[in-house]
Amino acid sequence: MSAGVEGAAFVERQGRGRALLSALRGPQLAIGLLILLAFTVIAVFSPLILSRDAKTKVGDVFEPPSGAHVLGTDGGGADMVALLVQGAGVSLAVGFAAAVVSALIGGAVGLLSGYFGGKVDTLLMRITDYVLVIPDVPLMIIVAALFGRSLTNIILIIGAIYWTTTARLIRAQVKSVRERVYVKRARAIGAGNTRIIFRHVLPQVAPLLVANTVLLVALAIFAETFITFLGLGDPALVSWGRLIENAFKDDALLNEAWWAIVPPGVCVTLLILACTMIGQSLEDSLNPRLRVGHLSVRRFRLRPLDGRLDAE
Amino acid sequence: MSAPLLRVETLHVWFELAGGGELHAVRGIDFELAVGERFGLVGESGCGKTTAILALMGLLPPNASVAGRVVLDGEDILARGEDSVSPHRWRDIAMVFQGAMNAFNPVRRIGDQIVEPMELHRVAEGKEAHRRAAELLELVGIARNRIESYPHELSGGMRQRAAIAMALACKPKLVLADEPTTALDVMVQAQILNLLVSLSEELGLALVLVTHDLPVVAQTCGRTAVMYAGRIAEAGPLDALYHDPRHPYTRLLFATTPDLFEQREVVSIPGVPPRLDREPAGCAFAPRCDSAFAPCASVTPRALIVGDGRTAECHLNDPAARAAS
Amino acid sequence: MGRGDYIAKRVGFALITVLVAITLNFVLFRAIPGDAVSALRCRQCTAAFKEFQRQELGLDKSKWEQYRLYLADLAHGDLGRSLRTERSVASELWAPIRNTLPMVALGTFFSILLGVAAGVVSAWRRGTIVDRGTLYTGLGFYSMPPQWLGLLMVLYVSGWLGLPTSGVKDPILGILGDASTWDVVVDRLEHMVLPSLTLGLVLLGEYALITRSAMLETLGEDYALTARAKGLSNWAVVRRHGLRNALLPVVTLVALSLGFIIGGAITIEYVFSYPGIGLAIVEAIDKRDFPVLQGAFLLLTLSVIAFNLLADLLYFKLDPRVTT
Numbered sequence: 001m002s003a004g005v006e007g008a009a010f011v012e013r014q015g016r017g018r019a020l021l022s023a024l025r026g027p028q029l030a031i032g033l034l035i036l037l038a039f040t041v042i043a044v045f046s047p048l049i050l051s052r053d054a055k056t057k058v059g060d061v062f063e064p065p066s067g068a069h070v071l072g073t074d075g076g077g078a079d080m081v082a083l084l085v086q087g088a089g090v091s092l093a094v095g096f097a098a099a100v101v102s103a104l105i106g107g108a109v110g111l112l113s114g115y116f117g118g119k120v121d122t123l124l125m126r127i128t129d130y131v132l133v134i135p136d137v138p139l140m141i142i143v144a145a146l147f148g149r150s151l152t153n154i155i156l157i158i159g160a161i162y163w164t165t166t167a168r169l170i171r172a173q174v175k176s177v178r179e180r181v182y183v184k185r186a187r188a189i190g191a192g193n194t195r196i197i198f199r200h201v202l203p204q205v206a207p208l209l210v211a212n213t214v215l216l217v218a219l220a221i222f223a224e225t226f227i228t229f230l231g232l233g234d235p236a237l238v239s240w241g242r243l244i245e246n247a248f249k250d251d252a253l254l255n256e257a258w259w260a261i262v263p264p265g266v267c268v269t270l271l272i273l274a275c276t277m278i279g280q281s282l283e284d285s286l287n288p289r290l291r292v293g294h295l296s297v298r299r300f301r302l303r304p305l306d307g308r309l310d311a312e
Numbered sequence: 313m314s315a316p317l318l319r320v321e322t323l324h325v326w327f328e329l330a331g332g333g334e335l336h337a338v339r340g341i342d343f344e345l346a347v348g349e350r351f352g353l354v355g356e357s358g359c360g361k362t363t364a365i366l367a368l369m370g371l372l373p374p375n376a377s378v379a380g381r382v383v384l385d386g387e388d389i390l391a392r393g394e395d396s397v398s399p400h401r402w403r404d405i406a407m408v409f410q411g412a413m414n415a416f417n418p419v420r421r422i423g424d425q426i427v428e429p430m431e432l433h434r435v436a437e438g439k440e441a442h443r444r445a446a447e448l449l450e451l452v453g454i455a456r457n458r459i460e461s462y463p464h465e466l467s468g469g470m471r472q473r474a475a476i477a478m479a480l481a482c483k484p485k486l487v488l489a490d491e492p493t494t495a496l497d498v499m500v501q502a503q504i505l506n507l508l509v510s511l512s513e514e515l516g517l518a519l520v521l522v523t524h525d526l527p528v529v530a531q532t533c534g535r536t537a538v539m540y541a542g543r544i545a546e547a548g549p550l551d552a553l554y555h556d557p558r559h560p561y562t563r564l565l566f567a568t569t570p571d572l573f574e575q576r577e578v579v580s581i582p583g584v585p586p587r588l589d590r591e592p593a594g595c596a597f598a599p600r601c602d603s604a605f606a607p608c609a610s611v612t613p614r615a616l617i618v619g620d621g622r623t624a625e626c627h628l629n630d631p632a633a634r635a636a637s
Numbered sequence: 638m639g640r641g642d643y644i645a646k647r648v649g650f651a652l653i654t655v656l657v658a659i660t661l662n663f664v665l666f667r668a669i670p671g672d673a674v675s676a677l678r679c680r681q682c683t684a685a686f687k688e689f690q691r692q693e694l695g696l697d698k699s700k701w702e703q704y705r706l707y708l709a710d711l712a713h714g715d716l717g718r719s720l721r722t723e724r725s726v727a728s729e730l731w732a733p734i735r736n737t738l739p740m741v742a743l744g745t746f747f748s749i750l751l752g753v754a755a756g757v758v759s760a761w762r763r764g765t766i767v768d769r770g771t772l773y774t775g776l777g778f779y780s781m782p783p784q785w786l787g788l789l790m791v792l793y794v795s796g797w798l799g800l801p802t803s804g805v806k807d808p809i810l811g812i813l814g815d816a817s818t819w820d821v822v823v824d825r826l827e828h829m830v831l832p833s834l835t836l837g838l839v840l841l842g843e844y845a846l847i848t849r850s851a852m853l854e855t856l857g858e859d860y861a862l863t864a865r866a867k868g869l870s871n872w873a874v875v876r877r878h879g880l881r882n883a884l885l886p887v888v889t890l891v892a893l894s895l896g897f898i899i900g901g902a903i904t905i906e907y908v909f910s911y912p913g914i915g916l917a918i919v920e921a922i923d924k925r926d927f928p929v930l931q932g933a934f935l936l937l938t939l940s941v942i943a944f945n946l947l948a949d950l951l952y953f954k955l956d957p958r959v960t961t
Contacts, residue, residue, distance in 0.1 A: 129650070130657050132893070135941045137900020138918075142934050145922045146669045218780070225782040229904050230919055244785050248908065253791055261792060265785035272780035301377040302393050303324070371865055401868035409859055417860040417878050419956055428877070429867040462957040478863075 032277035035270055043088040054082035054238055062250075062257040072259040074243070075250025083238055084263055090239035091221055091271070094155055098220035101159025103213040106166025111205070113167065114174030115197060125171070132164045137226055144232040151234045158223045166212050170205055177204045207286050215279035218272040225268055240264045315386065317485060317518050318345040318368075323380035325360070325367050325542075329589065330375075336588050337363045339542035340380070342615075347485070350512055350519040352533035352550065354526060354565070358585055360542040361522045365488045369405055370397035384486075402429040406479035408472070408489040415475045416463035422449075423459025426478045435482045448477040452507060469500035476507065486518040493528060505531050526569045530554075535621070538562050541586055541596035544615070548622030558624040560603045595627065607633045643953055651946040658938040663707050666931050667700065690720060716932035721924050726932035730917060734936070736805050737913030740829050741902050744836030745891070752841045753887060756848025760883075761875060763853065771845060779842030783901040787835045787908035794831070801828050803910035832902075832909045839901055840894065847890050851883040858882075885956055892948035895941045 042049070057077040058069070065072040071080035113124040143157045177183060183200050191199075225241030227233060233242050243264035247253075252260040325338035338360040345351050353361045367378050370390060382390045384404060389397045409415045416425055426445040430436045436444050446456040452473040454466075463471060472492060479487050489508065493501040509532050512519050521533055529536050530550060537547040538561065546559040557563040564581045583600035586592045595601070598608040605627070613625045627633040691697060698706070710717065716726035752775075759771040778786075795802045807824050810816050816824075855861060856879055864874045903915030910916065914933055921929040953959050 130654055133654050133942055133945055134658060134661065135896035135899050135937050137896050138903065138934055138937050139896075141900070141903065141918065141922070142665065142930060145930065146665060146927075222782060225784070226900055226904055229782075229784045230907065230922060232922065241782070244782065244788070248784070248788060253788065256792070258792060261785075261788050265782060265789070268782055268785065269777065269780045273776060276776065276780060302390065303326070303377045303379040369866055371862060398868055398870075401866055403868065407863070407866045409863060414859050415863045417864075417882065418958055419881055420878075428864075428869075432868055432873075464958045 028277040029281040032274040032281070035274035036278065039088055039092060039267075039271055039274075042085055043092045046085045046089045049085055050082055054078060054086035062252065062255045062260060064257075065259050071263055072257065074246060074260045075252060075255075075257075076246070080259055080263060083243055084240070084267060086238045087240040087243055087264065088267070090151070090237050091224065091241065091268070094151065094158070094224045094239065095217040095221040095271075095275075097155045098158035098162070098223070099213050099216035101155065102162040102216045102220070103166055103209055105159065106163030106212075107170055107205075107209050109163065109167040110170025111174055111197060111201065114171035115178060115193070115201060117175075121171075124167070128164050128167050131161070136161045137223065140223055140227055141230060141232065144227045145230075149232050149234055151237060154224060154227055154232075154234065157227075158220045162216055162219055162223070166209070166216065169212055170209060173205045173208050174201055177201050208283070211279050211282035211286060213279075214275050214282065218275035218279070221268060221272060221275075240268050244268075316344040317347045317349075317385065319381075319383040320344070320368065321381040321383070323364060323367060323382065324378065325363050325372065326377050327373075328375040328377070333589050336591065337542055338367065339588075341537075341539070341542075341544050343537055343544065343547065345486070345518050345520065348512065348516045348518055349535070350509070350521065350533045352529035352536035353520060353522045353539060354529055354536060355524065355539035356585060357524055359539045360588075361539050362490055364539070365407075365490060365520060365522055368488065369401055369407065370394060402479075402484065403433045403435075403482050404484055405486045405488060406482065406484040408475050408479050408487060408492045410491045410494055414463065415478070416471065418463050420462075421459065422461050422463060422466070422474050426459070426474070426481050429478075429481045433482050445477070445481070448480055449474065451480070451511075452477045469496055469504065472496060472500075472504055473507065476504075476511070480511070480515070480517075483515075484517070486520070487512075488520045488522070490522045491524070492521070494523070494525070501528070502531070508532060526566065538565060541592065542588055543596065543625065544623075545597065545626070546622075546624040548619065548624075552619065552622060556619075558618045558622065558629055559597075559626045560601045560628070561597050562624075564602070595625075603628060605634075607636070640953075640959075643959060644950065647946060647949040647953075651942050654942050655939060658942065659708070659711060659935065660704075662931060662935050662938070663704055666927055667703065669927075716935070717928040719926055719929050721926045721929075726928050729929055730914065730932055730936060733912060733914045733917040736911065737902065737906070737915065740832050740906075740911065740913060741836065741898065743829060744833035744902075745840065745898060747833060747837035748840035748844055749887070749891065751837070752844025753848045753884070755841070755845040757852055757875060757880065757883070759845065759849045760852035760856065760879075761871070763849075768849075772849070775842035775845040775849075777842065778838050779846070781839060782904075783835060783839045784904035784908050786839060787832070787905050790831050790835050791908070794834075798830075800830050802831060804828060805912050828911070832905050832911050835905050835908075836898070836901055840898065843890065843894065844887060847886055848883055851886045852879055855879045855882040881955060885952065888948050888952050888955065892945045895944055899937055899941070 055076065055078050058079050059073045059077050061073065061075055061077050063069060063073040063077070069079050069081070071084070074080055074083060109124050109128065113121045113128075140157050140161055144154060147153055147157075178201065183196060186196050186200055221240075224233070224239060225244060228239060228241035229245045229248070231245065233239065233245065241264075244261070247257070247260040247264070250260075252258075320341065320343050322340045322342060323338055324336070324340050327335040327337055329335055341360075341364060343351065353364070355361050363372070363376075366372055367376075367390075368382050370378075370393065372378065378390060380390070381388045384400060387396075389400050416422060423442060423445050426448060427436075427441040430441045430444065435441075442459065446459050449458055450456055454470060454473055454477070458466070458470075458474070463474075466474060476487075476492075487508075492508065493504050496504060505528060508519060508521075511517060519532070521529060523529060534549060535547065536550045536553060537544045538553065538559070539545065540561050546553060546557065546562045553562050554566055557566065561581075564579070567579045568581060581600055586596050586599070594610045595604070595608045595613050598604045601608065607627050611627070611633070613627050613630070615623045615625045616629045618624045618629050696703070714727065716730075718725055719729050722729065755771045755775065759768045759775075762768050791802045794800075801807070805825065805828050806821075807828075810820065810824050852875075856874070861874055861878055864878045865871075869877065899915075902913070903918055905911070906913045906915035907919050914937070918930060918933050920926070921933065
């Protein structure tokens with residue numbers, strides 16, 4: 001029995017809600033949500049913030065930061081701040097749309113596989129295993145290279161490849177939900193599969209699916225920067241990945257124009273950091289591990305006994 | 313009576329909680345153990361019994377703090393914390409954990425894990441240590457060649473036997489067994505308990521058996537302590553506790569155990585144990601007690617001697633309290 | 638199921654996956670709108686030349702016939718010919734592979750070594766400043782796009798360390814005078830450091846995080862408590878009972894992240910103009926040289942499958958419980 005068992009039993013008595021609350025109280029989730037919210041607000045209101053297309057030339061090439069252009073200009077003489085604001089929309093759209101595609105495919109595969117088991121499970125998991133082994137990023141690059149450079153294509157490509165871990169995660173969860181008493185009871189009183197899946201199983205796995213989708217957003221945004229960097233992005237659109245590509249292509253390095261290189265990467269990093277922190281905190285709170293490690297450089301303390309505690 | 317092997321005095325354990333506050337898991341317990349004695353520590357889960365024996369070996373997590381004395385052969389082994397307790401670990405006090413839980417590292421061979429403490433404490437080394445490990449396995453009824461096995465290749469009962477063999481590696485004076493049979497089926501349970509009793513008798517080994525299961529104690533132990541909410545509610549010889557319980561909790565605990573022969577109704581104790589993140593007012597058991605009376609809600613009962621080698625913490629044994637109400 | 642069956646099963650799975658990968662590769666490249674030749678961009682690409690290429694590639698035959706031919710060619714190690722240079726794809730890709738392998742190996746090795754070390758220290762000092770520092774540094778690197786980190790390296794680190802930022806060797810080395818083997822090796826290594834370091838840093842975070850949580854979980858197991866009860870010091874518990882168990886998820890993770898490693902390597906090679914397989918892919922994309930692209934993708938897939946198999950076998954070696 002684990003040494004922290006009394007503490008664990010204590011938390012257990014308070015119910016799961018407490019674990020979720022403690023995760024919510026942690027700084028990780030709050031920071032993550034704050035960053036994500038800030039970027040989303042910027043993305044949604046970018047048409048209002050920007051008076052014209054961000055790619056418009058407003059100054060010299062690689063103009064250093066100044067009062068007029070807080071982050072200077074890029075290799076095309078466009079204002080960096082405006083580009084970043086416009087890029088937020090595209091990057092977030094790609095991230096969320098691709099993540100939703102992935103979550104839909106992965107969720108469906110996981111649900112069917114875990115719920116029906118048997119041959120369906122074997123077949124779907126086989127397929128998942130194969131997709132898992134195919135190197136994802138190169139495949140995306142190849143498909144993007146072959147099928148053209150549009151935003152929809154990129155979203156579909158990313159979505160169609162990143163569903164495997166979701167499928168496995170959901171499958172495992174569904175398998176355990178399926179064995180719970182109320183699901184068995186529902187089946188015993190003759191509820192149909194569709195009804196059981198939508199009424200009993202889906203609500204149980206939905207939170208996990210949401211947490212996982214947030215993690216997928218991070219992966220998808222990452223993938224978009226890969227694809228775009230290799231010149232396979234949608235040529236009409238400005239995304240953060242595109243800004244990194246532009247900086248590289250336009251020789252920002254030779255011009256030592258750090259303001260064209262650093263900010264878009266910082267944005268991507270912050271957003272991915274935020275999604276990872278949110279997704280991880282949510283997953284942890286849904287799947288609480290209350291085990292206490294038995295070793296640490298710190299040790300248990302000795303306490304002198306005062307009279308109050310000494311009952312004898 | 314000669315000097316006891318182990319004397320535990322006013323042992324307290326607190327856990328600092330993540331959300332702030334403290335959990336007073338063990339609230340001052342005392343007991344003694346003679347050489348070769350088998351002692352039972354009984355109570356519901358969460359009563360602090362596991363924490364108490366982990367505290368004896370200084371095996372508490374860093375959010376714990378401990379007070380009190382644990383005197384082994386005249387030495388207070390907790391006096392200097394980790395430094396004073398670690399030389400005694402496994403050398404003098406060994407442990408057997410719950411059967412279902414894994415006391416063996418799944419990726420290392422059984423034999424290597426039994427040899428590990430021998431080499432650490434310089435009891436035996438190399439070939440000699442492996443020979444001794446094989447002998448120990450034989451002693452607990454496992455084929456010698458099993459030292460080459462991995463834990464998953466053994467059944468639950470065998471693994472628990474191997475865990476007992478591992479506990480004997482350094483010829484300890486005392487073995488603490490925490491729910492050693494809980495996860496095993498009844499037949500295997502009986503075998504393991506018999507093994508523990510016979511080893512204790514043959515090797516003069518003292519045994520503290522921690523369990524929630526009264527029949528387990530009945531099969532193995534003489535003196536027994538019943539724990540409730542971090543304190544010892546009643547202690548004494550087991551048959552005395554059974555025939556003449558002096559604490560309502562002891563009586564109710566026996567009543568919750570089904571009996572094959574007596575046509576008596578099996579009851580359950582209503583309510584749940586108190587939360588220990590604040591000190592209970594009065595007797596901790598009072599809210600669930602069927603015989604509670606006036607002082608129980610406000611006055612904390614003291615341990616009273618209620619017979620030969622028996623103590624109980626209940627106002628019912630205090631004539632003054634009864635007279636007053 | 639015996640232990641021996643496990644190996645047979647994993648090898649079988651790998652072989653089937655190879656077939657699936659080859660088929661996928663075939664299907665992908667035939668499903669393009671238009672065909673491989675019409676997209677080609679080069680100076681000598683006249684209509685007559687394209688028609689000749691179509692016949693050469695067998696694009697006038699039926700799909701099944703093409704598939705059969707593709708398999709037959711592959712069986713002979715024939716990956717086709719580059720549309721651009723007319724040379725065989727295998728020889729086109731040989732030099733880039735020789736450049737990529739040591740770079741990726743160095744980066745991965747660096748990340749595993751440092752990541753595992755950081756994860757162990759972090760778990761061991763959990764809740765301390767060291768732990769938080771490791772956690773957030775790891776998370777930070779994990780969140781950086783590799784190509785961007787590469788650019789930062791060129792911008793800020795290369796000058797400071799005095800390391801070259803492009804190519805695989807010094808173009809004038811050995812021209813003005815004889816270069817010793819030692820000089821050549823040092824030169825190669827110097828060119829490899831920054832790309833490898835970038836790749837290593839990007840991967841490091843994830844390995845550190847997974848090691849940390851695996852370690853914490855392992856140390857929460859009963860056998861860790863037992864080890865403490867036996868009198869082992871904290872460090873001895875980590876070394877003898879924690880490390881090997883905590884390495885198991887790391888092995889799985891490395892295998893799972895191979896696609897990402899390769900993807901990262903492609904963009905990193907592009908940033909550092911490092912003439913490896915990634916740069917070859919970028920050039921092939923640029924010139925629409927599909928046979929080269931197809932060959933490169935097939936090679937990458939096959940190597941991922943091979944390393945997955947290797948990881949499976951390593952896992953088998955580390956964990957005696959594995960039987961399926």
